[in-house]
Amino acid sequence: MDQPSNDLPSRLLLNLAPWRNALAWRIAFSGGLDSTVLLHLLAHLAKSQSLPALSALHVHHGLQAAADAWPQHCQSVCDALGVSLQVVHVQVQHGASLERAARDARYGAFLEATQAKEVLLTAQHRDDQAETLLFRLLRGAGVRGLSGMPRERVLGRGHLVRPLLDVTRAELETYATDHRLSWIEDPSNQDRQFSRNYLRHQVFPVLTERWPQAVTTMARSAAHLSEAQGLLDELAKIDLASASSVSDFDWLGLPSLELASLAALSAARQRNALSHWLAALTPMPDSDHWSGWEDLRDATGDACPIWRLGQGELHRSCGRIWWLSGCWLGHPCSVVEWTDPSVALNLPDNGVVMFTGQSPDGPLQIRYRQGGEVMRLPERGHRDLKRLLNERGVPAFVRGRLPLVFRAGQLLAVAGVAGLNGNVHGGWNLHWQPPHEDQGLS
Structure with a gap:
């Protein structure tokens, strides 16, 4: 049974109690019913309660002519309540799903606007949660998807909080x-070509006519599944801790895991651990498209399989799996002249190289492996570079990126590889700081 509306302020305060020490509360204000009620509640509570600074954020998608008048409506509401308003215009990238594209644009604006220790409040309610559960169920979602919208999550440097998830639309x-x-x-809320509108106007009236408590029980199921997902996350952390051994190449700054530890788990636990690990790096495929992981895991011999995902690639090398994205997916090939070796050299899309100690006389060149390189080592004579890299267990995907220093056609050093990166008698070492641009983290 719905609780009286005059109980809403106390329930809202209770739900927001953990966030009372935030620097600011920003309300995502579309101007619709839900966000209007949330804004009104908070503005009036602020008169009698010590709350963080309130402000509103309206995202203008520009998808329909009617929307051009909405910022002015939102401004008048905020003015009447004494709350400042920020209007953000976004470009929606049209694709297969306009709903999804608009949501992505909206949350991108939320991310941009939310500063450190700030909270963005959105007005999704219990009916929205039930619609989300049914929508994702029809799309074949797993436990994480069926757990519905979380009450709170990290949003950039701040947090997103949904304080009305236990409140009904009524x-x-x-x-x-x-x-x-x-x-x-919003006229588009009546357009039943959109999946959520179809569920709201066509499906839920039929469900609730037969099962009046359907919305409440579905929201309860989402809460149960959220708890189950929490347990799966705990299991994933245990399994990932076992696979997070130290590597000789941690200095590359790339996420990696020990393959043997993962392979020893059941197939379900492997997928659970990897999904948890990769969640912050890339969108994951559905359960029918994990053959790429199986091919990578089961490869034998000298094979170097690659599992290509939405925002990068998973590589297997030297008994580990490695996540590569950004400029790591390219292969530097240009020759770079190093006229003053006493100064660090920025390499195009490949970090920085520098000497410590007394740098060798120039002019020098930075090149990359083409095959057939030979290096002279004290007491060992001339040795094939490929064999030297094999001896030191250098991951295959790194080899084409290693800066090689040449002088007058002679290979002097290989940056970053112990035993190949210096001259003991000359008193110098060649250091490489690999590229550390965005590795796909979000």
Whole structure:
């Protein structure tokens, strides 16, 4: 049974209690019913409660002519409540799903606007949670997807919080009517070609006619699944801790895991651990498209399989799996002249090289492996570079990126590889700081 609307302020305060020490609360304000009620509640609570600074954020998608009048409506509402408003215009990238594209643009604006120790509040409610559960169920989502929208999550340097997930749409409508609030009716909310609108207007009325408590029980199921996902996350952390051994090449700054530890797990635990590890790096494929992981895991001999994912690639080398993205997916090939070896040299898309100690006389060149390189080592004579890299267990994907220093056609040093990166008698070493641009983290 719905609770009275006059109980909403105390419930809202209880839900927001963990966030009372935030620097600011920003309300995602579309001007619709849900966000209008949330803004009104908070603005009036701020008169009697010590709350973080309130402000509103309106995202203008520009998808329909009617929306051009919405920023002015939002401004008038905020002015009446004494709350500042920021209007952000976004470009929606049209694709297969306009709903998804608009959501991505909106959350991109939220991410940009939320500063450190700030909280962005959105007004999704219990009915939205039930719709999300059914929508994802029809798309074949797993436990994580079926756990619905989380009450809170990290958003850039701040947090996103949904304080109305235990409130029904009917309660919000009652509050709005009681307080004579005005709000925007988005015409697109009636367009049943959009999946969520179809569920809201066509499916849920039928469900609730037969099962009046359907929304409540579905939201309860989402909460159970959220708890189950928490347990899966705990298991993933245990399994990843076992696979997070120290590597001789941690200095590359690339995420990696020990393959043998993962392979010893059941197939389900492998997928669970990898999904948890990769979640911050790339969108994951659905359960029918994990053959890339199996091919990588089961490869034998000298094979160097690659599993290509949305934002990068998973490589296997030297008994580990490695995540590569950004400029690591390219292969530097240009020759770079190093006229003053006493000064660090920036390499195009490949970090920085520098000498410590007394740098060798120039002019020098930085080149990359083409095959057939030979290097002279004290007491060993001339040795094939490929064999030297094999001896030191250099991962295959790194070899084409290693800066090689030449002088007058002679290979002097290989940056970053112990035993090949210096001259003991000359008193110098060649250091390489690999590229550390965005590795796909989000």
